Amino acid sequence: MTRDSQSDEGRTMNYGKEKIRVYRTYATPLEGIETIPESSFDGRPNTLFGMDVRVRVEGEAFLPSFSEGDNSMVVATDSMKNFVHHHVGEYEGATLEGFLEHVGTALLETYEQMESVEISATEIPFEERLVPDEDGFDESELVFGVADGESAYGELVLDSGEDGPVLEDQRSGVTDIELVKVKDNSFTGFVQDEYTTLPERENRTLYVAMDIFWSYADAGAALAPESDQYVPAEQVRDIAQVVFDELDVNSIQDLIYQVGLRVLERFPQLETVGFEANNRTWIGVRDDLEGDAKVLREPDVPTGFQQFSMDRDDLEAETE
Numbered sequence: 245m246t247r248d249s250q251s252d253e254g255r256t257m258n259y260g261k262e263k264i265r266v267y268r269t270y271a272t273p274l275e276g277i278e279t280i281p282e283s284s285f286d287g288r289p290n291t292l293f294g295m296d297v298r299v300r301v302e303g304e305a306f307l308p309s310f311s312e313g314d315n316s317m318v319v320a321t322d323s324m325k326n327f328v329h330h331h332v333g334e335y336e337g338a339t340l341e342g343f344l345e346h347v348g349t350a351l352l353e354t355y356e357q358m359e360s361v362e363i364s365a366t367e368i369p370f371e372e373r374l375v376p377d378e379d380g381f382d383e384s385e386l387v388f389g390v391a392d393g394e395s396a397y398g399e400l401v402l403d404s405g406e407d408g409p410v411l412e413d414q415r416s417g418v419t420d421i422e423l424v425k426v427k428d429n430s431f432t433g434f435v436q437d438e439y440t441t442l443p444e445r446e447n448r449t450l451y452v453a454m455d456i457f458w459s460y461a462d463a464g465a466a467l468a469p470e471s472d473q474y475v476p477a478e479q480v481r482d483i484a485q486v487v488f489d490e491l492d493v494n495s496i497q498d499l500i501y502q503v504g505l506r507v508l509e510r511f512p513q514l515e516t517v518g519f520e521a522n523n524r525t526w527i528g529v530r531d532d533l534e535g536d537a538k539v540l541r542e543p544d545v546p547t548g549f550q551q552f553s554m555d556r557d558d559l560e561a562e563t564e
């Protein structure tokens with residue numbers, strides 16, 4: 245979160261609950277999503293939706309709980325967990341971000357002593373399992389596998405204003421993307437000096453992990469119930485894999501920049517896109533096999549990482 249966790253006096257004071265894992269069956273389906281060239285994703289039935297939620301609250305009224313052991317204003321974090329559980333059942337929308345706004349608003353409206361709430365959630369992913377039907381195989385409407393792939397992510401900050409809760413900050417994302425490209429990827433031209441032992445690689449097998457985050461020019465667009473401005477995590481994930489497939493890039497730095505440009509191009513409603521990438525590239529053991537075949541092994545620690553954020557000025561600079 246870009247916003248710091250300090251109160252006006254420069255003091256850090258907050259508390260909350262994390263790792264609230266909660267599941268909802270038969271939530272409202274996500275519909276009306278425009279497709280983009282990189283993705284077939286056009287919605288989600290939301291038959292089974294899991295989330296790992298974190299709530300953090302602030303307010304001057306909590307000072308006596310720290311300084312005097314006076315809990316009269318303290319909403320127990322156990323109650324926060326119950327509050328989240330209850331509101332998962334009340335929420336009528338179809339998005340993670342919408343749920344966060346729903347529960348965050350309800351917290352501020354219920355507890356006057358809360359001046360601000362920061363709430364985030366990571367999707368716990370499930371995938372429909374394939375079962376036979378008349379024409380072959382189709383996705384089961386009942387049975388899901390626990391998926392270990394990407395997760396949608398959302399976070400927002402709401403402050404209590406004179407006329408009710410005010411949205412101060414919002415960020416969405418997709419985390420835990422892991423992609424391997426078996427060839428057509430290089431890492432060359434880097435600094436060569438007395439510390440360099442890594443060989444230049446004209447054609448490496450690249451294994452990259454990445455989290456992608458984005459923010460909207462108008463944060464409300466992410467939350468409006470019938471918004472055609474909503475950017476689904478699945479489409480951003482698909483952009484990352486398509487750009488990786490299409491381009492022969494010379495580094496992870498080069499890859500994430502190109503993915504970022506494509507995301508900003510596809511979604512004019514976004515203001516920024518940011519990356520946290522991790523290099524998990526395997527180490528070659530044998531490259532004496534036929535053609536492009538190799539044998540590879542897990543890399544050793546330590547591992548490299550790349551962080552980068554960009555905005556519409558970067559896209560404009562490219563298209564000038």
Ligand SMILES: O=c1[nH]c(=O)c2[nH]c(=O)[nH]c2[nH]1
Pocket residue numbers: 431442494495496497523548
């Ligand atoms: O894509 C890469 N970027 C780097 O900065 C780097 N450094 C390194 O050792 N391997 C790689 N790969």
